Amino acid sequence: MLTSSLVLGAAEHATPHFNGGDILFQLAMFLILLALLKKFAWGPLMGIMTEREEHIAGEIEAAEKSRAEAAKNLEEQRQLLKQARQEASGLIENARKQGDVQRDEIITIARAESERIKEAAKLEIETQKEKAVAAIREQVASLSVMIASKVIEKELSAADQEKLINDYIQEAGERR
Template identity: 75%
Template sequence: MLASSLVLGAAEGVRFNGGDIIFQLIVFLILLALLKKFAWGPLMGIMKQREEHIANEINTAEASRLEAKKLLEEQRNLLKEARNDAHSLIEAAKKQGDIQREEIINFARSEAERIKEVAKLEIDQQKEKAVAAIREQVASLSVLIASKVIEKELTADDQDKLINEYIQEAGEER
């Protein structure tokens, strides 16, 4: 029947049926309202939630990036300070080493001088002992020689005088 009405409608010409158009328009509007309420609204809500979620993720990522940049800058500053501190410590250690080296050298020099002075004193003492021993021997020999040469007995004053003269002569010959 539908086929016959289409053929009939085609043969008779196109007629305008306002009731069908209004009915279809009302059904279309109801369908749009239902779609808006049950499909478009939830779909837009989901899209809105998705948009907010993505915006939050972007904000979080940006905040994390800024925080990481800040931490990186702090780490660089700390590393720079650590290098400066290490350099200062090395310089201080070098200065302290130089000071200690100078102290050790000065101490060694003063100790060498002290040892040298002690050695000189000891040499002088030994020299004095040797000179005194030689004087005694020279005095004894002088007396012995003088007594044999002169063949007489000398007094103590004459003996001292003779010894001093002999020592002076021996000292001049050196």
């Protein structure tokens, strides 16, 4: 029985009862805590958040400036590359033209030299031809003189005369 009275006594205490003082005290403590949080936590927290927001905005602005600068540098590099290509193309064209001019000059000089050599060779050939003709005339004259002197020395028959001419021609050929 004792246990059942304890159980009944505990049941009486277990019934909820409404205590207005505790609620007001808890409400006041909550409002004080809220004011303290606003003053000491919310203000600095909002300051940190504002500072973070400004920092992020500054980073975004710096990134935009960097991107714009990179785009500007890229465009400058493209322009420089385009200009370098144009200059290289101009240099190649000038070199080609200069090469064509030099080639034409070399061909002209070579043709002139060829003509000069050809003319010199013709002159040399003509000179040698004249010398050969002069030498033949001298030999013919010398043979004629020798034949005439032999004829004068003795009267020859046609066969003897032909043999004599052939002997002198052979003898003149051996002297050369």
